[in-house]
Amino acid sequence: MKTNLIHIAILLSFSISALAQMQSFSLQEVRLTKGAFKNAQDVDLNYILALNPDKLLAPYLIDAGLPLKAERYGNWESSGLDGHIGGHYLSALAMMYASTGNAELKKRLDYMISELARCQVKNGNGYVGGIPQGKLFWERIHKGDIDGSSFGLNNTWVPLYNIHKLFAGLRDAYEYAGNQQAKHVLIGLGDWFIDLIKPLSDDQIQQVLRTEHGGINETFADLYILTKNKKYLETAQKLSHRALLNPLLEKQDKLTGLHANTQIPKVIGYEKIAMLTGNTDWSDAAQYFWQNVSQKRSVAFGGNSVREHFNPTNDFSRMLRSNQGPETCNSFNMLRLSKALFLDKADPGYLDFYERTLYNHILSTQHPEKGGFVYFTPIRPNHYRVYSQPETSMWCCVGSGLENHTKYGELIYSHSDKDLFVNLFIPSTLDWKEKGMQLNQTTGFPYKNETELALTLKKPQVFSVHIRYPKWAGNFVILVNGKPQNVIGEPSTYATINRKWQTGDKLTVRFTTATQLEYLPDGSNWAAFVHGPIVLAAKTSTTDLTGLFADDSRMGHETKGKLYPLDNAYALIGNEDTYRSKIKPIEGLKFRLDSLTLQPFYEIHDARYQMYFQTFTPAAYSEQKARLKQQETEALAIEAKTADKINCGEQQPEVDHAYKGEKSESGYDDERFWRRTRSFISYELQNRNRAGKFLDISAIDDIKPEQVSFVINDKPAEILSVDGKTIRLKVNDDEVVKLKIMAASGVNTPRFNQIRILTH
Structure with a gap:
């Protein structure tokens, strides 16, 4: 065979910067064929179809004043986060339709978009949402009446986070499924939001952004991509939270104690805005965040956080003890950030983390038969996970879980203008119509250390196939049509084969694992x-x-x-x-x-x-x-006599216990979370089996009864003892203990960090 006709060169590309911009394939171009990921996709499809669109639409119809076609779901969908699953559902329908071509998914998606459009028309101002008493809430914000904490804005549960799910769902319905009406509704919703915040100063907007808001900045960057109207890009920058961004710009690690999934979507937005504006500082900040979280804060399976918060980088002991290990939503968003940075930087090092998290966290968070989704994955030895059910469970990790298993094809392959990149060893087919190329990947990985790539082309072509040389692979060997090639290089790079390819050509990749x-x-x-x-x-x-x-x-x-x-x-x-x-x-x-x-x-x-x-x-x-x-022994003894407890200042425990408050703030000091107030805070605790006798409240500061008062079930609490930073109150045999803590004369209360009902 003459070298002037066919040239084969195997080399390691330590940088792909000389190549054109890395691009992903559409989900329509990649199909899973077999294996664990294909099974997960199929099981997710059944879960998606088990959900009732009219129940998910109910919060939007309620807000618009339209008759219901079905009662809304319970759980989080009727306790403050009403409508959030509906947004995720749009994304899941769109991406699963793109990945499978299932017609029922497209039918449901088109129906839901038409119903949301009907709500938008009824509202008359571009708004559509399912947030409880949404119109009153947004009117307060428009007037600059803002009282927020990490998860409560004017005593409403993460409303911007909630509406961001709808923004993202509408975007995905258009991007993945081509629904033009979704684009129209999305632009109307974006314009309404711009009008909403127009009277607010930059400081007031930053005050709003103290409360978890998902990737609202990314949403407006997406609107700019869709319309090329600069007002959306300006809004995206305005909605970027400076309290997180500024330390990242200075390469300062201020993440410990922060609610983890609140931060990750913001950084995805920073990276997208950086790509659109050429702001390398913001992109560097996103890289610094990714490096910090993936290398210093993540466990072996790729997840991060304990009880939803970033733990200290030098102490994972609380995660080891907790039944609330890494949250699935965190990994959902870390994969999105990893994908964005990989496509921007063309660095296969991002794929090492992506692959690890995909196999070990994402794949593990769905029951392989019943399809339930997992919220927390404890690393505590001899513990277990809980799975959702379609009719009972409407958590955030159900929303992201619906999406997780729809898009496994997003990074198996990628491409530049001319070349093909093979990133993951997953059984699948690629149909690159633009190049008249089809590829079939057959592999038993991870059970067999080999993958085979078979090419079909309309006509012979000269291009490069870049095969990822994973960080974990040993004795990496590539064969072309059965002939071994000389592979020299290092892991976390690409092995590149350039030649004139034709139908019937096969690449075989072999390696060892340890x-x-x-x-x-x-x-x-x-x-x-x-x-x-x-x-x-x-x-x-x-x-x-x-x-x-x-x-x-x-x-x-x-x-x-x-x-x-x-x-x-x-x-x-x-x-x-x-x-x-x-x-x-x-x-x-x-x-x-x-x-x-x-x-x-x-x-x-x-x-x-x-x-x-x-x-x-x-x-x-x-x-x-x-x-x-x-x-x-000491830790379990305390838990054994605890009827219920609240970790003050932590998002989920406070939401779970019906937190309300005014002029309140939370923080993280001395490796403890806390909350204090200049007005009041309140919680509802469950006195299981009415066994609780005492309510112990601990603080970081000394508790002085003359500076703070306590009310239990609308009556002044009986104080049994005060010992420096702990106060004990009497509990009667009520099933629900409603605790209200009030500051005296507008002076800050101590920083309360834990509340427990004890049986003895």
Whole structure:
């Protein structure tokens, strides 16, 4: 074969900057063919079809004053976040339709858009929304009447976050499914919002942005892309939260204690605005954030946060103890940010994190048969996860969960003007009509370390195929039509093959994988086994799986089962070499670890599991084990006598306990969250089985009864004791304890950090 006719060059592209802008393929161009991701897509499709569009539309019809066709769903859809799932549902319908071509999805999408358009016409000013008493709420904002905290704006639950889901759903309906009416409704809604905030100063807008608002800045950047009208881009910049952006611009880590999923969508917006304006400082800020979260704050499976907040980078102990581990919404948004940065920078290093999170967190957060979605994924040994149900569960992670499994084809491949990039080893087909090229990827990965790429072309063409050389791969080999090529280079780059391709050409990629111990980022002695990109874990039991499939209660997304002592968890004793030598291959990706069987975490469902293992040297084992046992005994003893508790200043616990307040603020100091007020704050606690006798309130500052008053169920509380930073109040045998804390003379109360109902 003459080299002037066919030229084959294998090289490692350490930078793709010389190439044209990296672009993603549309979901219509990529189809999943088999494997775990195809199964997850199919199961998600069934969950999507199990939901009733008229129930999801009900909050919008209520707000517009139109007759209902069905009663709205319960749970979060009728307790303050009304309408948010409807926005996610639009996105899920649009992307699943693009990924599958299922006609029923398009029918539902078109119907929902037409109903939303009807609501918009009825409202008469471009507005459409499902927020409870939305018109009154927005009128207060328009007048500059703003009293906000991290999740409550004028005592309304994250209203901008809520309406952002509709903005995004309308955008996706147009972008992925070509619905022109969605574009019209979206522009009308955007214009209404611009008019809404027109009287507000920049300071007032920043005050509004203190409350979680999703990616509202990204929404207006998208409107600029759609219309090229600069007013939308200006609004996007105006709606970018400076309290987060400014430290990122200075490369300062101010993330600890912040509500994690509040921040990530903002950064996606910064990156999109940077792309549109050429503002490299904002793009650098987005990269700094991504680097910080992905490398310093994420656990082995790619998730981050404990009880929804960023924990200190040097201390993951609270995450290890908590039943509220990393939140699925966080990873949903970190993947969106990773994709944006990858397409901007053409750096395959972003794909290492993307792949790890996709396989181990996203894939694991859907029940592979029943389709329920997971909110929290605890890393606490011997704990478990809770799954949603279509009729009972309307959490935020149900909304993002509906979307997660619709778009697995978004980054399997990408392209420049001329070349093709193979990014992930997932069974799929690519139809690049513009180039007259089809590609079929056949692979058993991660169970088999090989993938085959078969090409079909309308005519022979010269171009490059860039195959990602993953960070975790060893002995990376590429064959073209059965002939090995000389691959020289390093992981986290691309192997590039340039030649004249024709129908029937096949590329075979082979590699080896190894099992490594990956420690938590805080440097502690807790580690997970990772085989290639796959996190391994062990099923430990199926006992005490209380609430495994969630009911419709406000906190149904949290596990209610017993916390098993950490000191009873399996531990590794020895050194780095002996830890790894303990695991023995069985078959596929299953390994024996003494009495345990390790397997891919995404395969483990309906069971307690252990993902992280404490490692000890023989000399340290006894002492450290005893210390851990004492800590566990004390912690579990407190939990055993707790009927209910609130961590003040943390978003979800406060929402779960019906927080209300005026002139209140929250924060994070001394590794504790807190809330204080110059007026009042109130909560509702559940006195389970009416067993509670005392209400203990703790603060970071000394509590002085003359400066603060307490009311329980509309009566002055009986103070039993005051001890510096703790006050104990008497609780009667009411099932619901309504606590109101009031400041004296407009002076700030102490910074309260926890409230507990105790049985003894």
